[in-house]
Amino acid sequence: MFSSVEFPWRQVVIHVTASGEEIRKNSGRSRIINLVKTRIKNAMRSMANGLSQDLYSAGSLSNQMNGLQALVSDAGTGTVGGIVSGTFTFWKNIVQSAAAPLFGSAITPSATTIRPFMNQLWLALERGVDKTDMIVSSDDYYTFYEDSLQQNQRYTDDKEAAAGFSSLRYKSARVWRDSASSGIPAAHMYFLNTEYFKLVAHTDAWMDMMDEQKSINQDAIVIPVITMGNLIVTNRSLQGVAKA
DSSP states (O other), rough: OOOOOOOOOOEEEEEEEEEEHHHHHHHHGOSSEEEEEEEHHHHHEEEEEEEEHHHOOOSSSTOOOOOOOHHOOOOSEEEETTTTTTTTTGOOOOEEEEEEEEEESSSOEEEEEHHHHHHHHHHHHHHHBBBBOOOEEEEEHHHHHHHHHTTTTTTTTHHHHHHTSSEETTTEEEEEEEEEGEEEEEEEEEEEGGGGEEEEEEEEEEEHHHHEEESSSSSEEEEEEEHHHHHHHHGGGGEEEEEO
């Protein structure tokens, strides 16, 4: 029996450490850099990069939040939020595959085929006033789409076009690109209805630095930096993925 969607909290902790010797060498007149502050800044940057990759992940690690490969999966199935989509089929996301499109025969994605390919998925996700409002694309599919629009100049606005095309427009949705280094898989476009997506962040632990702790068995300090949250979806049937 279907009851409710439940997503667990996921927590990531990075420990910033510095030995007493390092701290003393970088204090007072002998200070070269503010060692602890620099390491905390680097930890925050590492955590932000890791969070970006988590947002595209399958959330398969115990401390990893759900990502788009789980919530909007390539198969459209899976157990998400405690609900088995194989049993409750309304909980599946829509999949548009170039090898087996929603309509017609297989295609090879290119600048000439990308828009018809996208059109099919858009229509499958449209439900009255509900429609895709954000498309996130890998470099390759974004390039195909951009190339298909060159003669039309269909950019979101003149300023963005002049600034290097940071986003494009597809119908009423913005199209954003992301690189493989951020975690998005190649040959993918995620069609998202963000009305049903939310990044939940714990108010007491979102890239927050905890109190400094002294090691009991060595001359050093440890400062935990904690992030706790999860990416959740409340309607998978209005989310889609276009893939090879």
